[in-house]
Amino acid sequence: MNENVLKDPTIPVADGVPLLGSAVSMLRNPLQFLRQQQAKQGPVFRVKAGPRELVILSGWDAVKFMNEDGKDCFVSNEFWGKLTRFWQCPHFLSAMDGSEHIEVRRNFKSSMVRGAAIERQEDIIRIVRDTVASYTEQGDTVSARSLTRTLTNSELFLLMTGNWPTVEPSVARSIAEYQRITFNVLVLGKWPRLMLLSPWYLWHKRQSFKFVRELQQQFETSPPTSGFFKAVMDIKGKMPGFTPGDYDFMFLAPFWAGLDTLGAGLTFLLREVVENPQATARLITELDQAVLEHGGIPDAETLRKLPELFGFCMEILRLYPVAFGNGRSASKDFEFSGYKIKKGENLLVFTTSTHFDEAFFPNPECFDPRRYDKEHNQHRQRYAFNPFGRGPHICLGAGMAESMMLTTVATLLSEYNISAAEPGKHYDMIFDPSPTLSDRFKVRIQKRHSNVPTDNSKTSG
Numbered sequence: 001m002n003e004n005v006l007k008d009p010t011i012p013v014a015d016g017v018p019l020l021g022s023a024v025s026m027l028r029n030p031l032q033f034l035r036q037q038q039a040k041q042g043p044v045f046r047v048k049a050g051p052r053e054l055v056i057l058s059g060w061d062a063v064k065f066m067n068e069d070g071k072d073c074f075v076s077n078e079f080w081g082k083l084t085r086f087w088q089c090p091h092f093l094s095a096m097d098g099s100e101h102i103e104v105r106r107n108f109k110s111s112m113v114r115g116a117a118i119e120r121q122e123d124i125i126r127i128v129r130d131t132v133a134s135y136t137e138q139g140d141t142v143s144a145r146s147l148t149r150t151l152t153n154s155e156l157f158l159l160m161t162g163n164w165p166t167v168e169p170s171v172a173r174s175i176a177e178y179q180r181i182t183f184n185v186l187v188l189g190k191w192p193r194l195m196l197l198s199p200w201y202l203w204h205k206r207q208s209f210k211f212v213r214e215l216q217q218q219f220e221t222s223p224p225t226s227g228f229f230k231a232v233m234d235i236k237g238k239m240p241g242f243t244p245g246d247y248d249f250m251f252l253a254p255f256w257a258g259l260d261t262l263g264a265g266l267t268f269l270l271r272e273v274v275e276n277p278q279a280t281a282r283l284i285t286e287l288d289q290a291v292l293e294h295g296g297i298p299d300a301e302t303l304r305k306l307p308e309l310f311g312f313c314m315e316i317l318r319l320y321p322v323a324f325g326n327g328r329s330a331s332k333d334f335e336f337s338g339y340k341i342k343k344g345e346n347l348l349v350f351t352t353s354t355h356f357d358e359a360f361f362p363n364p365e366c367f368d369p370r371r372y373d374k375e376h377n378q379h380r381q382r383y384a385f386n387p388f389g390r391g392p393h394i395c396l397g398a399g400m401a402e403s404m405m406l407t408t409v410a411t412l413l414s415e416y417n418i419s420a421a422e423p424g425k426h427y428d429m430i431f432d433p434s435p436t437l438s439d440r441f442k443v444r445i446q447k448r449h450s451n452v453p454t455d456n457s458k459t460s461g
C-alpha cells in the first residue's frame, strides 16, 4: 500500500487486536468477518491486518457506484500487480486497466462465451462420465475437491483447445497447488515468500510448466484456427510489449480462472447434495423427467429452463460466493457514502455482500433454489446478484461457466447416486486462498440403475 496516502480518520476500523488488527479473523473466515463488520460498522470500514490495510466498500450502493458514477475511481493493477511483476506478464487481464485492458479483453471474448460450452455439450457429458469412471476405478469414495478440479480442468481443456482432454488428475492437482501457493504468497500475502522456494511448490511448478510447454509446442507446430489459444498466438505476434512471461501465463490462465471458481462451486454443490436431501430429491425428480422426455440429457438451453437445476446452481453461486469481493485501489481521491477515499488506498469492493441482504434475498441464510423461478426472479434485481463480479473486469467466462455447471450437474445427478462418505459429518468452508472445502470432504459415487434412457449414449465412454 502507498505509504503517502492520507487516511480519512473517520472511516471506522473493523474489530481487531493491537498489532495484528483483524489478521486472525481475516485469515480464518474473511467472508463471515466482512459480513459481521458490515453489519456493525456500516458500508465503509477499514480492515487492518498487521502492516496491511484495506478499505472495504460494501452493500448495494457500492456495487452500483463501481458500475456507474464511480467506475473511473478504481484500478486493478495494484491488487494484482505483485503477480504481474513476479511473472513479468504485463498483459495479465485482471491486472490491466483502461484502454489496454479493453483491447486484450476483446481478443479473448469470443472464446469464452456460453456458446462454446453449448456447442460441445455432448463432449462435456462424456468428460463427466470418463472422469467419474477413472476416479471410481479404485473405489467409490472420492475427494469432492479433487474430482471437481479434474472435471473443471478437463472441460476447460476441451473448450479452450478444441482437443480431447489429456488432463490427468495429477496434472490438475499440480496446476491447482501451483496456483494455491502463488496466490497465497503473492496476491494475498498470507504466507512468506520463502514458500516459493519449497520443494513442494517447485515440484508442482515444474509439472504445471511441463503441461504448458507441451501445449505451446503443439500450437507452435500446428497453429490453432479458432478458440482461446488462437487469440493468444495472434496477440503474441502483434501486441507491443508482449513478453515470454505473458505467453506462459496465458497458457495457464484459463485453468487458473476456472479452478477456484467453477471447481470450488461444484465442490460446494456436492456438499449441498449430500446435506440437503429435500432440495436434491426435487432436483433429481426434475432431471429424471427431463431425461425421459428428451431421451437423454437435454440440450444446454433446455437445462437452463429447468427451475430446480437452474435454481440449485444459482443458489450455490449466491450462498457460497467463491470470488466474494473485487480487489482494487483508488485511482484518485473520491467520496463514497460520506467518506473520503484517498488516491492509492487499497480497496475491496464487497460485491457479494448483497447476496446476504434480506432486502434482496429474504431469509438469506436459507438454501432455496426457488428464488430464481419465474415467479420470484430474485437474481434479476439490479446489482443484487454478483457472483461473477461487476464493472469492467466482470467475469469473461460467466456464460460459459454457467453452461458447464448446468451440464456437469445434470450428468452427475441423473446418472449417479451421490451420498456422503461419512454421513452426518459437516465440513466447513475453508479459505485456500478462495472459499472451498478441504480434500477430507469425500462423497460416495455409484452408477444409478435407473430405467431412464440416455440418448447421449453415443458419447458414452
Ligand code: HEM
Residues within 6 Å of the ligand: 093, 094, 095, 105, 112, 156, 253, 254, 255, 257, 258, 261, 262, 265, 322, 323, 326, 327, 387, 388, 389, 390, 392, 393, 394, 395, 396, 397, 398, 400, 401
Ligand atoms: C463459477 C465460476 C466462476 C466465477 C464465480 C467467476 C468469477 C469471476 C469474478 C468475480 C471475476 C472478476 C474479478 C475481478 O473483478 O477482479 C472474474 C474474472 C474473470 N473470469 Fe471468472 N469466474 C468463474 C469462471 C470462469 C471461467 C470458467 C473462466 C474461463 C476460463 C473465467 C474467466 C475469467 C476471466 C478471463 C476474468 C478476467 C476478466 C477481466 O479482468 O477483464 N471465469 N471471474
